[in-house]
Each structure stands twice: as C-alpha cells, then as structure tokens.
Amino acid sequence: MVRGREAREQQWPGRRFWGPILIVGAALLLTGCPKKPEVGAGGPGAAGGPGAEKVTPAKPITEAPVEPGAKPTAEGPLKDVFFDFDKAVLRDDTKQALNENIQWLKANPAARTMVEGHCDERGTNEYNLGLGDRRAKAVRDYLAAGGVDAKRISMISYGEERPFVLGHDESAWKWNRRGHFVIQK
Amino acid sequence: MTRLARIIWLLVLSSGLLAVGASAQVDITVTRTVIQRIPIAVVGLRPSGVSGGGDLVAQALSVLVDDLEFSTVFEVLPASFLPFDARQVRLGEEEKVLPSLNHLKVQAMVVAELTQQGKDLTLEGRVYNVSRGVFLGGKRYLGEVTAIRSMVHRLADEVVLRLTGERGVASTRIAYASAEKGATELYLMDYDGHNPTIATGNRSINLSPRFSPDAKLLAYTSYRDGNPDLYLLNLETGRRDKVSASPGLNIAPGWSPTGQWLALSLSKDGGTNLYLMRPTGGALRRLTNGHAISVSPSFSPNGRQIVFTSDRGGSPQIYMMDLEGANLERLTFEGEYNASARWSPRGDKIAFASNRGGGGFQIYLMNPNGTGVQQITTVGVNEDPAWSPDGRHLVFTSNRSGRKDIYVMHADGSGQKRLTRSGSKSFAPDWSP
Numbered sequence: 217m218v219r220g221r222e223a224r225e226q227q228w229p230g231r232r233f234w235g236p237i238l239i240v241g242a243a244l245l246l247t248g249c250p251k252k253p254e255v256g257a258g259g260p261g262a263a264g265g266p267g268a269e270k271v272t273p274a275k276p277i278t279e280a281p282v283e284p285g286a287k288p289t290a291e292g293p294l295k296d297v298f299f300d301f302d303k304a305v306l307r308d309d310t311k312q313a314l315n316e317n318i319q320w321l322k323a324n325p326a327a328r329t330m331v332e333g334h335c336d337e338r339g340t341n342e343y344n345l346g347l348g349d350r351r352a353k354a355v356r357d358y359l360a361a362g363g364v365d366a367k368r369i370s371m372i373s374y375g376e377e378r379p380f381v382l383g384h385d386e387s388a389w390k391w392n393r394r395g396h397f398v399i400q401k
Numbered sequence: 402m403t404r405l406a407r408i409i410w411l412l413v414l415s416s417g418l419l420a421v422g423a424s425a426q427v428d429i430t431v432t433r434t435v436i437q438r439i440p441i442a443v444v445g446l447r448p449s450g451v452s453g454g455g456d457l458v459a460q461a462l463s464v465l466v467d468d469l470e471f472s473t474v475f476e477v478l479p480a481s482f483l484p485f486d487a488r489q490v491r492l493g494e495e496e497k498v499l500p501s502l503n504h505l506k507v508q509a510m511v512v513a514e515l516t517q518q519g520k521d522l523t524l525e526g527r528v529y530n531v532s533r534g535v536f537l538g539g540k541r542y543l544g545e546v547t548a549i550r551s552m553v554h555r556l557a558d559e560v561v562l563r564l565t566g567e568r569g570v571a572s573t574r575i576a577y578a579s580a581e582k583g584a585t586e587l588y589l590m591d592y593d594g595h596n597p598t599i600a601t602g603n604r605s606i607n608l609s610p611r612f613s614p615d616a617k618l619l620a621y622t623s624y625r626d627g628n629p630d631l632y633l634l635n636l637e638t639g640r641r642d643k644v645s646a647s648p649g650l651n652i653a654p655g656w657s658p659t660g661q662w663l664a665l666s667l668s669k670d671g672g673t674n675l676y677l678m679r680p681t682g683g684a685l686r687r688l689t690n691g692h693a694i695s696v697s698p699s700f701s702p703n704g705r706q707i708v709f710t711s712d713r714g715g716s717p718q719i720y721m722m723d724l725e726g727a728n729l730e731r732l733t734f735e736g737e738y739n740a741s742a743r744w745s746p747r748g749d750k751i752a753f754a755s756n757r758g759g760g761g762f763q764i765y766l767m768n769p770n771g772t773g774v775q776q777i778t779t780v781g782v783n784e785d786p787a788w789s790p791d792g793r794h795l796v797f798t799s800n801r802s803g804r805k806d807i808y809v810m811h812a813d814g815s816g817q818k819r820l821t822r823s824g825s826k827s828f829a830p831d832w833s834p
Contacts, residue, residue: 302712302717340696340740342697346695350692372627
C-alpha cells in the first residue's frame, strides 16, 4: 500500500529540485570559467553555446484552451485577480488591481460586470464550486466597499471547470485561481 | 494434460477449502478472495444454435464469465478443467453431468443456450446447486441481436440472485461527466464500460450526476441556462425538469434512500450551505449555516444521517450530521484535504478521497465513526469514489493513464479495471441502483 506513495515522493523532488540545481550548476560553470570569454561575454540573458541553453529555465509551455468562457486576461478594461491555493483572501496585488477596477467602474457608471470565480484543478470539483463562489463574493464585496454599487456586479462560480491555462503544476494553477471580469451588455 | 490440469484444480480447490480463514498467502494464480468464492461451472452455449457462426455465442460466453468473475461471488472454472466438453452440453441434458462436477468440488453450475430467429435471440439459462444436485431456477430472455450483452447481464444477475439471494450488478449502469471541446457532458454506460451514451448534449457544463434510488431519475447540475442550476432527467421518458434555480450554486445533489429527499448545496445565503428539498422542488430546509463550504452529501442507508465535506474547521474535512442538521461530528483529522464521502449501501463503510499520504488524492475506506481507515488505491491520483448497489465494488476516477478516466475495483481495492477510453477527461462517476 505504501509503494505508490514512495514512488510519487521520488518523482516530485526530481521535478522540483533539478531546476534550481541546473541553474546553480550552470552558474558555477559560468563563474568557474572566467578565462573563456565566449562564455561570459553574452551574460546570463544572452543565448550562449549548447551548455548555456540549459541555464535559462525553460519557459513553461502553456496552451490556450478552446473554451468559450475562457477569455485572455488582457481583454477588457477590468483586470483579473489571483488567489492562493484554497484561499479567497485578497492579496496585496489583488487589492491593487481591484482598486484600478474600482476607478474604471466609477468612471464608467453605466457599465455592469460579472465576476467569475475560478479554481485550479486540485481538490474536488464540488468543493471547488464553493471555493469559486467564495472568491467571486470576496471580489464583489471589495468592489462594493470601494463604492461600486453592488447591483452592478453579478457573480458566477465555475470551480475548476474552465481553466485558463492547461497544465498540472503551479505554473498553470497560479493563473487558474482567478477572479475574472466580464463586462455585461 | 487435461487430466493433470484437473487434478491441479482439485488440489487448488481443496487446499483453498482447508485454508479458509487461516491462509491469505495462497500463492498460485488464485488470490485469497478466491477462497470465499463459489466455484461454478459454465456449460452449454453451443455454437450450433446460432446462424452465422459462433461469434454471438462466444460473445455471450465471454460476457457471462466476465460478469460472474467480477461479481466476486464466483470463481468460474476454466472449461479445460471439466471432465466433459462444456460447450457440447445441451439444455435439458445438463443433469447428466452434475455428478461428475460434484466430484470436482464444484458448488454451482449454470447451463445456457442461445438460439437465433432472424434478428431475434433467445437466451435460456438454468442454475444448479451441484453439491445438493438441485435445480435452483431458470430464466428465458428474448431480445434483438443488438441486446445480447444486456440479455447475458440479466442472466448473470439471475445466477447471483439464485445462489446468494442478493441482486447482482451486471445490469446496472454508471453515469459520469466527460469534458471535451469546451463542454462537459454527462454520459451513461453499462457497468462494464460498454455502450456509452450521452445524457445531456447542451454544450454547456454538466456535473455531479446522481441516480435516484429507483434508478429512474438522474439529478445533476447544469450551466445550460447560465447559472449552475439543479435538474432531474427522467431516464425512461427523457423529460428534464429544473428543480432548483436559486441565485448562485445549486450543486452536488445526494438522494435519501427512499428518494423522498434531495440534499444539495446552495450559495444564496453567504456560504455554500447544505439544504434538503423535495425532488419535485419545494419544502426547502436548511441544514448548515455560516460562511463555510459544505458540499457532497451522502445519506446513511437508514436515511437518518448525512456525511459531507466542509471546511468549517479551516480545511476540507468529512463531517456527519442528522437530518435536522444537528449532532454534528467531525470524522477525519489526518491530512489537510478529506472529501467526497460516500456511505456504502451495506452501511458498514464510508469511502472517501484524501491527500493524507501526500502527492494527491487516494481512495480510503473508514468505519462510519471515523475509525479503521484503510487505503485501497495507490497507482496515480484517485478520487470520486461511488459504490455499486451491492456494496461489493467501487467506481472512481483515476489519472494513472495520463488523463482522468473512470475505473472500477472491488471494495478491498483488488481487480482495478479501466472503463472509459474515449480520449477525453472523464470524472465524477455514479453507480445506478
């Protein structure tokens, strides 16, 4: 019964720890070979030889899901906000974005918006519907406290059913724990 | 060779019988569960009764053997171990071979015959208690060629009923959600994964299918009109009724054992709280209060208690309460995420998903008072357990193949088998009564 757990525990550190080790290792390579000008010349940002390619951590590959509800974050005048795992607490960066959204909503008093609450794929589908609801309400309450008429804000929770970024690790999850704004016509 | 094989089989059986209760270490191809299984001979199904060759007969035989084996009630003897040609036994002449089976310590026998008249099939089966030499009963099934699997499933359930007094599960179905191309639709399939058919088809998000106790209705949540509302689909007539449409969530239904109540979660008042309602809509009764999330209710078989998931203590854990919402008791304490509790129809166990081992969910069983926790899955991440109506099996979601698919297993975690292979993400299974 414990075998599977051990197997997984061996897998995860592999994923987590090799990245930093590669970076540190490559950094040692860089600093340890100052006599080779071709290595140091380009600096860490520049593409070097075959060895240097491993230095920059690979950018996580993301796919845009072909889902009608999933809109790119840049679209629309209202900024998306993000949450920590299993939390609906508004972080400082979240409040900052919401303050800007409040300014926009005050400048556009006719606009109505829908706040969508979203979750990452961890946890159960049913619990995550409740969590998405809690996130949408937290955003709505903050906007209302900032002076936006609550009647202009509607809410819906999609739980984990409409991820914005496909993937099974934090690089995708952090974008999927989201409060997303859709301007209502 | 056949004679030697027969002797080996005899040895296996007798050693198994001697070792009852003592040895869980019988290390032959036979597992320990075999010791409690009833050795059964499947005879008949002669290829000559059907036109167009023996394909239909071979299919019927394979379905029957698979059903009987999966039941965990029987151990089907391989035909090569029998002292006669099992396939040549005619219906009506089966009593001649009974004594030779008794000698082999076989306890039960089913004899069947399949005949074809154009597009129609007749399947007849008879069940015997071999050791007492007694005919226990028989059934004749008529149907079209396309219904052959269903006909054999019915016969398998009849065999289980005649020998155990309990209904088998071979004729049951499994409902589940499947996500592809931006929509999540609900599907129904046979308990062995065959004949998947779409139940929704509205290109929206459809979740949490739950069969009513009479298997006639399917409760589920759908975003088809925008808001996540609760619907009932009549599986016989195809009629759909929206039965709960409060602002916000109308999700995660759970049927009372009599079908008189539906428990569900609504978010209209602050948190996501549990309510009871009549399936026709109405008589809404609130069970939990406050700003916590309370979801995924499952009734005890006596209908007096509900287990559910709540984060009122800071993390999602499993709680139990009565139908007044009183006598609340927390059942899980280990791990930061325990959820998806399902009470066994036999009443003795609660299945749930927990991340207590690290690395994602696994499926566990516990006693209804929270003790005796037992892990029954280890490969991949496993969640969404749901019981078969006889409490002998569980259907669940696993990502072990690289994508979420529906699997089944026996209640002790043995016999894990993948059911869905559609290529899309399948999850949230429920097993029909």
